Amino acid sequence: MSVRGIVIKLHIYAGLPTFAQLMIYGAAGLVATVQGGPRPKLVSSARYVPFTPSPSTTDKQVADEVYRALALPLTRPMDV
Numbered sequence: 546m547s548v549r550g551i552v553i554k555l556h557i558y559a560g561l562p563t564f565a566q567l568m569i570y571g572a573a574g575l576v577a578t579v580q581g582g583p584r585p586k587l588v589s590s591a592r593y594v595p596f597t598p599s600p601s602t603t604d605k606q607v608a609d610e611v612y613r614a615l616a617l618p619l620t621r622p623m624d625v
Contacts (some may be wrong), residue, residue: 563612594615608623 562586596611596614598610602610605623612620
C-alpha cells in the first residue's frame with residue numbers, strides 16, 4: 546500500500562467520527578432552539594453616579610474610592 550493510500554484511509558477514518566460528532570452537536574442545537582421553555586429574563590439596570598477623583602490620586606486609590614462609593618454586590622476591593 547502506498548503512502549497516498551494510507552493518508553486517504555487515515556483521512557476518511559478520522560473524518561467519520563468528526564462528522565458524527567458534528568451531527569450530534571447539530572441535533573442538540575436544533576432541539577435546544579426549537580424546545581419551547583421559559584427563557585430566563587435578563588434583569589439589567591443602570592445607575593449613574595457622579596464621581597470625580599482627585600487629580601493627585603493613583604489608580605488604586607481611585608479604584609478603592611469607587612469600590613467604597615458604589616458598594617457593588619459580588620465585588621471585592623482591588624488587591625495589588
